Amino acid sequence: MSRLLYYLVLKPLSYLPLSFLYFISELIYFFVYHVVGYRKSVVYDNLKNSFPNKTKDEIEAIQREFYIHLCDLIVENIRLFSMPLKEVKKRFKIVNTEILDDFYNQGRSIILVGGHYNNYELTGMAIDVYTRHQVIGIVAPLSNKFFNNKFSKSRSKYGVQLLSKGLVPRSFISNKNKLTMTVFGADQSPTYSNQLYWTTFLNQETAVHAGPEVFAVKYNYPVLYIKVNKVKRGYYEGVFEVIEENPAGAIKGKITELHTKILEKMIIDKPQYWLWSHKRWKRKKTEEERAAEIKETVKAA
Numbered sequence: 001m002s003r004l005l006y007y008l009v010l011k012p013l014s015y016l017p018l019s020f021l022y023f024i025s026e027l028i029y030f031f032v033y034h035v036v037g038y039r040k041s042v043v044y045d046n047l048k049n050s051f052p053n054k055t056k057d058e059i060e061a062i063q064r065e066f067y068i069h070l071c072d073l074i075v076e077n078i079r080l081f082s083m084p085l086k087e088v089k090k091r092f093k094i095v096n097t098e099i100l101d102d103f104y105n106q107g108r109s110i111i112l113v114g115g116h117y118n119n120y121e122l123t124g125m126a127i128d129v130y131t132r133h134q135v136i137g138i139v140a141p142l143s144n145k146f147f148n149n150k151f152s153k154s155r156s157k158y159g160v161q162l163l164s165k166g167l168v169p170r171s172f173i174s175n176k177n178k179l180t181m182t183v184f185g186a187d188q189s190p191t192y193s194n195q196l197y198w199t200t201f202l203n204q205e206t207a208v209h210a211g212p213e214v215f216a217v218k219y220n221y222p223v224l225y226i227k228v229n230k231v232k233r234g235y236y237e238g239v240f241e242v243i244e245e246n247p248a249g250a251i252k253g254k255i256t257e258l259h260t261k262i263l264e265k266m267i268i269d270k271p272q273y274w275l276w277s278h279k280r281w282k283r284k285k286t287e288e289e290r291a292a293e294i295k296e297t298v299k300a301a
Helices: 002-014 018-036 040-050 056-079 085-091 098-105 120-130 145-156 165-174 211-219 254-269 287-300
Strands: 092-094 110-114 134-139 161-164 180-185 196-201 204-209 223-232 235-244
Touching (some): 040 056, 110 120, 120 180, 134 165, 165 180, 180 211
Parallel strands (some): 110 180
Antiparallel strands (some): 196 204, 223 235
């Protein structure tokens, strides 16, 4: 079934121009939003909890805009299976690559943090084109082996090396003498991870994966955030922001707090472009974690 779906539907569609695929996006939107109601309750609850001061009408307006954007992402990412490099570079540009050049010339590897905001798949595919660092993208393998293989080939065809999240520590060791840019998606719910940082994010107590900070401090790699803005339909630009140049001396939690606040501001400014359909707040603080937090607070005082 997976092979039939790919070879009879997805692959043929990927050869079509986005101008036509956006017509399909509008059909998908009608079906997903008005007929099936895919995860509408999850999206609505996430929005309501994140923006408690907005009215029901305002929440529903953002919800509709999110689904329109989500359906555009679906067809844009189908197009990525066959999108040539020339078009990739046309649709995604980085405006301040000189930051990367400076660190490369200093002989320093980089840790890059991003979120599921705007077209993160296009960003991940294109980013290696704009840097002399070898880009290493951390991914969670799909359970479907056929689609995992197809997505991996598509994502890495323009230079990005994909790395399973379980192999991250080994990668930092083996690439210690190479100039790399390791890319973390830091807004996934860290359901099973012990590397956590608790903060308030979008008006909610939120567990944030502390992996980027942990490795940055250990290897003293500069930490950057990539802000992806939507220029117009199908066109995006990336802007790098330096979070910490020398993490080894940073206060614990500072790096994680900073990149979380950057993402939060982007979401508050244009909430429709974040991935509201995933269950971001699954992880709840345990009693043991609360007790440890109180103990640390008392000790600091």
